[in-house]
Amino acid sequence: MKPGFADPVFGAQAIFRALMEAMARPGRIHTCDVLPDCPAELAPAAAAALLALADSETPVWTDAGDEARQWIAFHTGATLVHNPAQAQFLLVTGAMPPLSLLDAGTDEAPQDSATLIVQVSALADGQGWRLTGPGIEHEHRLDAPGLPADFLPQWATNRAIFPRGVDLMLAHGHALAALPRTTRIEEPG
Protein backbone atom coordinates (compact mmCIF):
# COMPACT_ATOMS: atom_id res chain seq x y z
CA MET A 1 0.00 0.00 0.00
CA LYS A 2 1.31 3.42 -0.99
CA PRO A 3 0.88 6.47 1.24
CA GLY A 4 -1.41 9.40 0.41
CA PHE A 5 -0.54 13.08 0.50
CA ALA A 6 2.78 13.87 2.18
CA ASP A 7 0.90 16.59 4.07
CA PRO A 8 -2.84 15.76 4.10
CA VAL A 9 -4.08 19.32 4.70
CA PHE A 10 -1.78 21.36 2.45
CA GLY A 11 -1.67 18.66 -0.22
CA ALA A 12 -5.46 18.55 -0.51
CA GLN A 13 -5.62 22.37 -0.52
CA ALA A 14 -3.00 22.70 -3.25
CA ILE A 15 -4.64 20.21 -5.60
CA PHE A 16 -8.09 21.64 -4.86
CA ARG A 17 -6.81 25.12 -5.78
CA ALA A 18 -5.31 23.73 -9.00
CA LEU A 19 -8.59 22.00 -9.89
CA MET A 20 -10.58 25.17 -9.21
CA GLU A 21 -8.24 27.24 -11.40
CA ALA A 22 -8.39 24.58 -14.10
CA MET A 23 -12.21 24.54 -14.09
CA ALA A 24 -12.34 28.36 -14.20
CA ARG A 25 -9.93 28.53 -17.17
CA PRO A 26 -10.89 25.54 -19.34
CA GLY A 27 -8.05 23.92 -21.19
CA ARG A 28 -5.24 25.66 -19.33
CA ILE A 29 -2.69 23.24 -18.01
CA HIS A 30 -1.84 23.37 -14.31
CA THR A 31 0.81 21.32 -12.62
CA CYS A 32 0.49 20.18 -9.05
CA ASP A 33 3.12 17.97 -7.47
CA VAL A 34 1.65 17.00 -4.12
CA LEU A 35 1.63 13.22 -4.29
CA PRO A 36 5.19 11.91 -4.19
CA ASP A 37 4.27 8.23 -4.39
CA CYS A 38 1.02 6.72 -5.69
CA PRO A 39 0.14 3.42 -7.43
CA ALA A 40 2.13 3.25 -10.67
CA GLU A 41 -0.98 2.82 -12.77
CA LEU A 42 -2.38 6.21 -11.75
CA ALA A 43 -1.20 9.63 -12.92
CA PRO A 44 -0.19 11.55 -9.77
CA ALA A 45 -2.42 14.50 -10.74
CA ALA A 46 -5.45 12.23 -11.27
CA ALA A 47 -4.82 10.33 -8.05
CA ALA A 48 -4.38 13.56 -6.07
CA ALA A 49 -7.58 15.00 -7.53
CA LEU A 50 -9.50 11.91 -6.46
CA LEU A 51 -7.99 12.02 -2.95
CA ALA A 52 -9.05 15.65 -2.57
CA LEU A 53 -12.56 15.27 -4.02
CA ALA A 54 -13.84 11.82 -3.09
CA ASP A 55 -15.01 10.81 0.37
CA SER A 56 -17.31 8.26 1.96
CA GLU A 57 -20.40 9.97 0.50
CA THR A 58 -19.27 9.94 -3.14
CA PRO A 59 -19.38 6.62 -5.02
CA VAL A 60 -16.29 6.20 -7.21
CA TRP A 61 -15.92 4.12 -10.33
CA THR A 62 -12.54 3.21 -11.78
CA ASP A 63 -11.20 0.77 -14.33
CA ALA A 64 -7.81 0.61 -12.59
CA GLY A 65 -6.35 -2.60 -11.14
CA ASP A 66 -6.58 -4.02 -7.63
CA GLU A 67 -3.65 -2.13 -6.13
CA ALA A 68 -5.08 1.22 -7.23
CA ARG A 69 -8.61 0.25 -6.16
CA GLN A 70 -7.44 -0.71 -2.68
CA TRP A 71 -5.41 2.49 -2.44
CA ILE A 72 -8.42 4.64 -3.43
CA ALA A 73 -10.74 2.79 -1.05
CA PHE A 74 -8.31 3.09 1.86
CA HIS A 75 -7.36 6.75 1.46
CA THR A 76 -10.70 8.22 0.41
CA GLY A 77 -13.10 5.86 2.22
CA ALA A 78 -15.30 6.03 -0.89
CA THR A 79 -17.45 3.14 -2.09
CA LEU A 80 -16.17 1.65 -5.35
CA VAL A 81 -19.13 0.91 -7.60
CA HIS A 82 -19.22 -1.37 -10.66
CA ASN A 83 -21.78 0.60 -12.60
CA PRO A 84 -20.38 3.86 -14.04
CA ALA A 85 -23.88 5.38 -13.98
CA GLN A 86 -23.93 5.28 -10.16
CA ALA A 87 -20.62 7.06 -9.66
CA GLN A 88 -20.07 10.66 -8.61
CA PHE A 89 -16.40 10.52 -9.60
CA LEU A 90 -14.87 8.32 -12.27
CA LEU A 91 -11.19 7.71 -12.73
CA VAL A 92 -10.43 6.40 -16.19
CA THR A 93 -7.03 4.86 -16.92
CA GLY A 94 -7.97 2.99 -20.10
CA ALA A 95 -11.09 3.19 -22.27
CA MET A 96 -13.48 5.96 -21.31
CA PRO A 97 -17.10 4.89 -20.67
CA PRO A 98 -19.58 6.68 -22.98
CA LEU A 99 -20.49 10.09 -21.54
CA SER A 100 -24.19 9.44 -22.18
CA LEU A 101 -24.12 6.56 -19.64
CA LEU A 102 -23.00 8.76 -16.78
CA ASP A 103 -25.03 10.64 -14.21
CA ALA A 104 -25.72 14.04 -15.81
CA GLY A 105 -27.65 15.44 -12.84
CA THR A 106 -31.16 16.83 -13.07
CA ASP A 107 -32.49 20.18 -14.27
CA GLU A 108 -33.26 21.06 -10.62
CA ALA A 109 -29.83 19.92 -9.36
CA PRO A 110 -27.33 19.94 -12.23
CA GLN A 111 -24.52 20.14 -9.68
CA ASP A 112 -25.19 16.49 -8.75
CA SER A 113 -23.73 15.26 -12.03
CA ALA A 114 -20.67 13.04 -12.28
CA THR A 115 -17.11 14.31 -12.72
CA LEU A 116 -14.86 12.28 -14.96
CA ILE A 117 -11.10 12.23 -14.41
CA VAL A 118 -9.41 10.83 -17.48
CA GLN A 119 -5.75 9.95 -17.81
CA VAL A 120 -4.60 10.95 -21.28
CA SER A 121 -1.34 10.00 -22.98
CA ALA A 122 -0.15 13.62 -23.28
CA LEU A 123 -1.33 17.14 -22.51
CA ALA A 124 -0.14 20.14 -24.48
CA ASP A 125 -1.60 23.57 -25.04
CA GLY A 126 -0.99 25.90 -27.98
CA GLN A 127 -1.97 23.20 -30.48
CA GLY A 128 -4.80 20.80 -31.23
CA TRP A 129 -8.49 21.45 -30.41
CA ARG A 130 -9.93 24.97 -30.41
CA LEU A 131 -11.75 25.60 -27.13
CA THR A 132 -14.21 28.44 -26.68
CA GLY A 133 -16.80 29.25 -24.06
CA PRO A 134 -17.04 30.71 -20.55
CA GLY A 135 -13.61 31.27 -18.97
CA ILE A 136 -11.86 31.62 -22.34
CA GLU A 137 -11.45 35.15 -23.72
CA HIS A 138 -11.03 34.33 -27.41
CA GLU A 139 -9.98 30.76 -27.89
CA HIS A 140 -7.60 28.28 -26.32
CA ARG A 141 -5.78 25.40 -27.98
CA LEU A 142 -5.42 22.08 -26.21
CA ASP A 143 -4.07 18.78 -27.39
CA ALA A 144 -5.07 15.70 -25.36
CA PRO A 145 -4.47 12.45 -27.27
CA GLY A 146 -5.81 9.22 -25.78
CA LEU A 147 -9.53 9.97 -25.79
CA PRO A 148 -11.92 7.79 -27.84
CA ALA A 149 -12.30 8.58 -31.55
CA ASP A 150 -15.93 9.64 -31.14
CA PHE A 151 -15.15 11.93 -28.20
CA LEU A 152 -16.10 15.19 -29.96
CA PRO A 153 -19.63 14.02 -30.95
CA GLN A 154 -20.10 12.69 -27.39
CA TRP A 155 -18.95 16.03 -26.00
CA ALA A 156 -21.34 17.94 -28.30
CA THR A 157 -24.23 15.82 -26.95
CA ASN A 158 -23.04 16.48 -23.41
CA ARG A 159 -23.06 20.24 -24.10
CA ALA A 160 -26.51 20.10 -25.67
CA ILE A 161 -28.22 18.92 -22.46
CA PHE A 162 -26.97 21.98 -20.49
CA PRO A 163 -27.47 22.75 -17.59
CA ARG A 164 -27.12 19.01 -17.12
CA GLY A 165 -23.97 17.23 -18.22
CA VAL A 166 -20.72 15.81 -16.89
CA ASP A 167 -17.48 17.72 -16.31
CA LEU A 168 -14.17 16.37 -17.45
CA MET A 169 -10.69 16.61 -15.97
CA LEU A 170 -7.70 15.48 -18.00
CA ALA A 171 -4.55 14.35 -16.27
CA HIS A 172 -1.12 13.35 -17.46
CA GLY A 173 1.67 12.91 -14.93
CA HIS A 174 1.60 15.96 -12.67
CA ALA A 175 -0.26 18.08 -15.24
CA LEU A 176 -4.01 18.56 -15.35
CA ALA A 177 -6.54 20.53 -17.38
CA ALA A 178 -10.31 20.69 -17.11
CA LEU A 179 -13.16 20.77 -19.61
CA PRO A 180 -16.33 21.93 -17.84
CA ARG A 181 -19.62 21.11 -19.54
CA THR A 182 -19.89 24.64 -20.98
CA THR A 183 -16.74 24.45 -23.10
CA ARG A 184 -17.15 24.18 -26.87
CA ILE A 185 -14.55 21.98 -28.59
CA GLU A 186 -13.79 22.18 -32.33
CA GLU A 187 -11.37 20.22 -34.42
CA PRO A 188 -8.35 22.25 -35.51
CA GLY A 189 -8.16 23.45 -39.07
Next chain:
Amino acid sequence: MSVLARAPGEALEARIAAGPPLPAHRIIRGPEIGLTMLRGRAGGDGAAFNLGEATLTRCSVSLDDGTLGHCWRLGRDRRAAELAAILDAALQRPDLRAGLLGAVVEPLAAEQAAAAALTARRAAATEVRFATLATMR
Protein backbone atom coordinates in the same frame (compact mmCIF):
# COMPACT_ATOMS: atom_id res chain seq x y z
CA MET B 1 -4.66 -5.34 19.51
CA SER B 2 -6.99 -4.28 22.32
CA VAL B 3 -4.05 -4.64 24.72
CA LEU B 4 -1.95 -2.31 22.55
CA ALA B 5 -4.81 0.14 22.10
CA ARG B 6 -5.40 0.37 25.87
CA ALA B 7 -1.75 0.44 27.00
CA PRO B 8 -0.52 3.85 28.17
CA GLY B 9 2.04 5.40 25.83
CA GLU B 10 4.93 5.30 28.31
CA ALA B 11 4.33 1.64 29.18
CA LEU B 12 4.23 0.76 25.48
CA GLU B 13 7.44 2.66 24.78
CA ALA B 14 9.24 1.09 27.76
CA ARG B 15 8.26 -2.47 26.81
CA ILE B 16 9.29 -1.93 23.20
CA ALA B 17 12.65 -0.45 24.23
CA ALA B 18 13.31 -3.55 26.35
CA GLY B 19 12.13 -6.01 23.71
CA PRO B 20 13.51 -7.12 20.34
CA PRO B 21 14.08 -4.36 17.75
CA LEU B 22 11.11 -3.38 15.58
CA PRO B 23 11.38 -3.75 11.78
CA ALA B 24 11.75 -0.70 9.54
CA HIS B 25 8.44 0.82 8.46
CA ARG B 26 6.94 3.59 6.40
CA ILE B 27 3.90 5.64 7.26
CA ILE B 28 0.82 5.07 5.09
CA ARG B 29 -1.52 7.39 6.95
CA GLY B 30 -1.28 9.55 10.02
CA PRO B 31 -0.77 9.46 12.93
CA GLU B 32 -3.73 11.81 12.89
CA ILE B 33 -6.19 12.89 15.55
CA GLY B 34 -9.93 13.02 15.02
CA LEU B 35 -13.20 12.63 16.82
CA THR B 36 -15.49 9.66 17.04
CA MET B 37 -19.11 9.66 18.13
CA LEU B 38 -19.78 7.42 21.11
CA ARG B 39 -23.17 5.75 20.96
CA GLY B 40 -24.99 4.37 23.94
CA ARG B 41 -28.18 2.45 24.76
CA ALA B 42 -30.12 2.96 27.95
CA GLY B 43 -30.36 -0.33 29.80
CA GLY B 44 -28.56 -2.15 27.02
CA ASP B 45 -31.69 -2.57 24.89
CA GLY B 46 -33.11 0.94 24.44
CA ALA B 47 -32.82 3.06 21.32
CA ALA B 48 -29.26 4.10 20.45
CA PHE B 49 -28.41 7.70 21.30
CA ASN B 50 -25.30 9.82 20.85
CA LEU B 51 -23.48 10.00 24.16
CA GLY B 52 -20.78 12.43 23.08
CA GLU B 53 -17.58 12.60 21.10
CA ALA B 54 -14.20 11.21 22.04
CA THR B 55 -10.78 11.99 20.60
CA LEU B 56 -9.26 9.20 18.57
CA THR B 57 -5.82 8.78 17.04
CA ARG B 58 -5.27 6.54 14.05
CA CYS B 59 -2.20 5.42 12.20
CA SER B 60 -1.40 2.94 9.43
CA VAL B 61 2.07 1.74 8.55
CA SER B 62 3.58 -0.75 6.17
CA LEU B 63 6.71 -2.88 6.62
CA ASP B 64 9.31 -3.44 3.90
CA ASP B 65 7.59 -6.63 2.75
CA GLY B 66 4.23 -4.86 2.40
CA THR B 67 2.64 -6.09 5.64
CA LEU B 68 0.12 -3.50 6.82
CA GLY B 69 -0.49 -2.54 10.41
CA HIS B 70 -3.27 -0.32 11.70
CA CYS B 71 -4.05 1.27 15.03
CA TRP B 72 -7.02 3.30 16.18
CA ARG B 73 -6.91 4.28 19.85
CA LEU B 74 -8.74 6.67 22.13
CA GLY B 75 -6.79 9.75 23.15
CA ARG B 76 -4.28 11.94 21.40
CA ASP B 77 -1.03 10.00 21.81
CA ARG B 78 0.40 10.01 18.27
CA ARG B 79 3.57 8.18 19.21
CA ALA B 80 1.65 5.38 20.92
CA ALA B 81 -0.64 5.01 17.88
CA GLU B 82 2.35 4.73 15.58
CA LEU B 83 4.10 2.18 17.82
CA ALA B 84 0.93 0.10 18.14
CA ALA B 85 0.49 0.14 14.35
CA ILE B 86 4.08 -1.04 13.84
CA LEU B 87 3.51 -3.79 16.41
CA ASP B 88 0.27 -4.77 14.66
CA ALA B 89 2.21 -5.23 11.43
CA ALA B 90 5.21 -6.95 13.06
CA LEU B 91 2.98 -9.39 14.94
CA GLN B 92 1.72 -10.70 11.60
CA ARG B 93 5.25 -11.78 10.71
CA PRO B 94 5.88 -15.36 11.89
CA ASP B 95 9.59 -14.63 12.57
CA LEU B 96 8.86 -11.70 14.88
CA ARG B 97 5.59 -12.76 16.46
CA ALA B 98 6.79 -14.96 19.33
CA GLY B 99 9.48 -12.54 20.52
CA LEU B 100 7.20 -9.50 20.48
CA LEU B 101 4.29 -11.34 22.12
CA GLY B 102 6.55 -12.39 25.00
CA ALA B 103 8.34 -9.06 25.42
CA VAL B 104 5.55 -6.56 24.84
CA VAL B 105 2.01 -7.88 24.55
CA GLU B 106 1.91 -10.47 27.35
CA PRO B 107 3.43 -8.23 30.06
CA LEU B 108 1.07 -5.40 29.08
CA ALA B 109 -1.90 -7.79 29.12
CA ALA B 110 -0.87 -9.01 32.59
CA GLU B 111 -0.60 -5.42 33.86
CA GLN B 112 -4.02 -4.57 32.47
CA ALA B 113 -5.59 -7.72 33.91
CA ALA B 114 -4.07 -6.93 37.33
CA ALA B 115 -5.40 -3.35 37.18
CA ALA B 116 -8.86 -4.59 36.18
CA ALA B 117 -8.84 -7.16 38.99
CA LEU B 118 -7.84 -4.47 41.50
CA THR B 119 -10.71 -2.23 40.40
CA ALA B 120 -13.10 -5.17 40.55
CA ARG B 121 -11.93 -6.03 44.10
CA ARG B 122 -12.33 -2.42 45.26
CA ALA B 123 -15.81 -2.32 43.82
CA ALA B 124 -16.67 -5.68 45.34
CA ALA B 125 -15.65 -4.42 48.82
CA THR B 126 -18.37 -1.77 48.71
CA GLU B 127 -21.07 -4.11 47.52
CA VAL B 128 -24.27 -4.10 49.57
CA ARG B 129 -26.31 -7.29 49.60
CA PHE B 130 -29.89 -6.41 50.13
CA ALA B 131 -30.91 -10.01 50.77
CA THR B 132 -28.36 -10.20 53.62
CA LEU B 133 -29.63 -6.95 55.16
CA ALA B 134 -33.13 -8.38 55.24
CA THR B 135 -32.05 -11.45 57.18
CA MET B 136 -29.97 -9.37 59.64
CA ARG B 137 -33.05 -7.65 61.11
